């Protein structure tokens with residue numbers, strides 16, 4: 776198992792987990808039970824982090840995350856509020872992280 780991404784924002788780590796899993800790479804989220812939603816623990820050791828179960832998937836997983844991060848920088852967009860549950864989502868999300876409803880911008 777190898778860590779590919781760590782961030783204090785659980786929503787971001789969770790989003791990248793979805794992207795990597797969608798590519799067929801088995802992953803595991805660590806520390807997700809410690810930080811959920813708005814609560815943030817300012818200690819990097821406890822940040823939620825995304826790991827690939829198989830070390831040989833590390834390169835592929837990191838490529839997916841790096842591409843997503845680059846795309847974010849190009850088009851950060853406005854936060855989108857979910858019409859279904861009212862949660863705020865980053866503007867580049869296609870679906871609400873909380874209820875999986877498609878988001879429209």
Ligand SMILES: [Zn+2]
Pocket residue numbers: 857858859860861862871872873874875876
């Ligand atoms: Zn929602």
